[in-house]
Amino acid sequence: MADSDPPPPNLPELADHSLPGPNPVPSTRTVVTSPRGSTSSSSSGRHPTYHGIRSRSGKWVSEIREPRKSTRIWLGTYSKPEMAATAYDVAALALKGPDAGLNFPNMILSYPIPASTSASDIRAAAARAVEEREQRSISGSRPYPGGGEGTTTSSSGTCMASSGQEFIDEDALLNMPSLLVDMAEGMLVSPPRIKSPPSDEDSPGNSDAESLWSYS
16 A cells, blocks of 8 residues: 655635735824914904904994893994994993993993993993094094194284184284383372472462363
């Protein structure tokens, strides 16, 4: 009985990745994170400094949330952020009191007080405050020569006051600074007396030497 051939030796199995090949390219992904709690004022339209206003279509809208409510009071749309911020201050004072965060705390005494805390009264007071602010801004921008507010002085000595009354300075008009003083002092001087030469015909009781002021 012939011996059978021995089985062939077991060859190690080759893995698919055993063969050399190009290195795999790792995938990259960039993750951008924003700081927690940060908000973009440009995207939301809110002003970076003033409270209660936001930009809309090139103008500034002012509104305030009513305390303990989810509703808001619309205060108007204005062309300047300062105007909208003023409207917010008036509403904040009416609803939250003097402890409210204001945009212009130094103007608290000049703000009008609403008749009530209703939305219409607050809106009316806010509009009046904005109007008064604009009037002060316009009047304050007018130049006044000589540094006097509301008063102009000409070279002829005529002074025009803001009330419309006219005052004429005679000293400056006549170029005599002490004119009135000299006239007043002249009235205090005793008038001179003129006496005629003594004559035999003159008697003490009948004399032509009379005072110049006897006919006055």
